[in-house]
Amino acid sequence: xxxxxQWPATLVQPVGSPLSLECxxxxxxxxxxxxxxxxxxxxxQLLFYSVGIGQISSEVPQNLSASRPQDRQxxxxxxxxxxxxxxxxxxxxxxxxxxxxxxxxxxxxTRLTVT
Amino acid sequence: GQxxxxxxxxxxxxxxxxxxxxxxxxSGFYGLSWYxxxxxxxxxxxxxxxLDGLEETGRFSSxxxxxxxxxxxxxxxxxxxxxxxxxxAVSFMDSNYQLIWGAGTKLIIKP
Numbered sequence: 001x002x003x004x005x006q007w008p009a010t011l012v013q014p015v016g017s018p019l020s021l022e023c024x025x026x027x028x029x030x031x032x033x034x035x036x037x038x039x040x041x042x043x044x045q046l047l048f049y050s051v052g053i054g055q056i057s058s059e060v061p062q063n064l065s066a067s068r069p070q071d072r073q074x075x076x077x078x079x080x081x082x083x084x085x086x087x088x089x090x091x092x093x094x095x096x097x098x099x100x101x102x103x104x105x106x107x108x109x110t111r112l113t114v115t
Numbered sequence: 116g117q118x119x120x121x122x123x124x125x126x127x128x129x130x131x132x133x134x135x136x137x138x139x140x141x142s143g144f145y146g147l148s149w150y151x152x153x154x155x156x157x158x159x160x161x162x163x164x165x166l167d168g169l170e171e172t173g174r175f176s177s178x179x180x181x182x183x184x185x186x187x188x189x190x191x192x193x194x195x196x197x198x199x200x201x202x203x204a205v206s207f208m209d210s211n212y213q214l215i216w217g218a219g220t221k222l223i224i225k226p
């Protein structure tokens with residue numbers, strides 16, 4: 001069966017510090033991978049998605065970046081965090097060809113607080 | 116632009132039936148999905164409609180009317196564990212990847 005891991009679960013970082021969040025998927029090959037951010041009481045905002053190694057599409061211009069160094073590994077980074085980067089970060093995957101990407105499977109999330 | 120609207124909060128009684136509505140304004144609509152998210156947890160997929168009509172999965176059903184740009188999630192025989200936020204999300208013909216999410220409806224269940 002497929003599983004998705006995210007770490008860390010919670011993170012408190014000062015403004016201006018770097019960030020690295022990691023997501024890995026097991027039990028599937030060549031998944032589509034996604035990074036979302038969720039503000040408190042709000043819906044999900046798509047940040048990045050990837051359809052293959054080294055292929056990253058950005059949906060929202062900001063000080064975040066993403067990389068996919070391996071087929072089942074997706075990393076979210078920042079060189080200098082802003083207060084507005086606080087939120088709940090979710091990694092998700094689905095199988096290519098599932099029309100419209102409607103069924104996505106989410107990791108447990110990382111709650112980031114920038115102080 | 117693309118937008119979805121759903122009520123911010125709905126309250127219901129244990130054992131009752133509740134309907135959560137979602138209206139959307141999008142171009143290139145492909146289908147409507149529903150997700151459940153418990154406090155502090157990750158969203159989990161509930162159902163999907165690409166065609167008009169009702170899809171039933173146990174106590175949960177989802178309905179879509181493409182002509183009205185409207186859908187709803189129906190929860191029957193409510194249980195306390197159904198207390199969560201419910202999100203509708205739209206997928207598009209010209210994107211195999213992107214979902215546009217509503218802001219979510221918080222379902223409060225009273226005993």
